Amino acid sequence: MTGIITHDLEKRLVLVSGRAHPELARDVASNLGIEMVHTTAYDFANGEIYVRYAESVRGADVFVLQSHTAPINQWIMEHLIMVDALKRASAKTITVVLPFYGYARQDKKHKGREPISARLMADLFKTAGADRLMSVDLHTSQTQGFFDGPVDHLWAMPLLIDYVRTRVELSNVTVVSPDAGRIRVAEQWATKLGGAPLAFVHKTRDITRPNQSAANRVVGDVEGRSCVLVDDLIDTGGTIAAAVQVVLNAGAKDVIVAATHGVLSDPAAQRLSECGAREVVVTDTLPIDADKQFPQLTTLSIAPLLARAIREVFDDGSVTSLFDGNA
Template sequence: MKIISGNSNLPLTRAIAGYLELPVVDASVRRFADEEIFVEIHENVRGEDVFVVQSTSYPANDNLMELLIMIDALRRASAKRITAVLPYFGYARQDRKPGPRTPISAKLVANLITQAGADRVLSIDLHAGQIQGFFDIPTDNLFAAPVMSADILARFGNEQLMVVSPDVGGVVRARALAKRLNNAPLAIVDKRREKPGESEVMNIIGQVQDHFCIIIDDIVDSGGTLCNAAAALKEQGASDVVAYCTHGVLSGGAAPRIDGSQLKELVITDSIQATEAVKDAGRIRHLTIAPLLGEAIRRIADESSVSSLFD
């Protein structure tokens, strides 16, 4: 088994390799003068089970092309099996046609990864479960809920917890977390999104008075939804509001927006490498998913159960 990485999230790859007690494969992923991507693998991978760790986060197109070219290089180097490990799967929000003449980009990206030569895919908290069906190869979708629930119980276990879904579509995710938190009660934020990147909170479904509210979501981008939801929950009498999100995209002025909001804290995983603005934010904290990914990789290599990680 070998672990190889693109440039999107080297610290996470090194942490995964450390968990598995393996070195990261020596490879060059660099640019020509015209920004074309060049990949060269400096180790023999013939007959090896190779795991390519690459989040397709910002710059999404560059990181996606790095992934595709690395997979092609490994296939041509006669790797026995190539697993694309995507801690964050970009383009996942374009998983359906919301209007006429719009693409389903998540399916297109799935086709590209498959055609490049990947034999299987491993990801965490896909934006929608049906994306697994977009791939014509085996796909494992891990969940960050066990990591988050352990952190919540360790830090806020003595509070009167309530799990909050930021929209109706996230109720299944919120219910799963609430079950892990000793069947905590559930509330839902009813919001209306006028256009991408902007949201308006309409009302709260559920009694949040005097509860310590945990907002759970898979992706935080602009942070507008979380900030609006936190303000609405505080207006309804919530004692405090903390948000847990798997993928901290946090584009534009999201980090200062979080710092200036009524959120006590935003907790994200290291599926996306943090920018300097995110690192400097006072209310943003990181959880590592390296042990979770490392254990899943070990089980895939050993042909043992991955789903039992979440029993």
């Protein structure tokens, strides 16, 4: 089996991957029923990155997958170099698959003289030669407008909801947003869970201090109920851990945390293991090393979703159809 699927002489699908999350790339290839094109990639002594593909990609529809995990700047640079190499190797189309979009949280200016780094990311990939972007659960939907071309915004919500349904009694569930800004997503969760009640944690944040916020109180009734606390990502875990404790202090029976991206920067594993959550559910859009694992952590595979979306794009199908109209 090769890394190329041939439908006819003009249409070929190729999957290549960087070094950031090889396990996910292999799972996506397995779901597609192919093998990846081998990529030679290594670092020079001064940190510069070298990339070369082991076989021709001329005329192919290429999907280049890289998760923007720590050390994030290294893997973003490798991703850009891979795109440039594909463009210079005469790939027909180049789709950048970034399960986690680096710098997505820097999507607007809070104060003067700040960058909009999420827009810069889109510009860099366009300049490198990308024709299309594909990502999962962008921090804000407006990021889709930063790229001058198609953007496939995939949703992990159906995957997470299907799992959570098996872990709770639906008649006694309240969906909780960790802050007012995520209410819209929490509302969609509540609808999918049969019209569950909704609550949110009132939170204050100092924009001059990264990764720090204060959870104050719960708005909504959570007493005696199983609560599902939903967010798009967990970084250092401070916001989520504090929100879990506030919800439990308000009388919740128990709390399950569900988030798409497990960034899990230190000391997230310790905070989440000690916060009182019954379970913390994430997907594998980012690699979770052994030192970030903890007993309450459950990791779901995002590979089937990515593979289906890649197949729809390659076959000129509808990516939106994967999400029952929620995409």
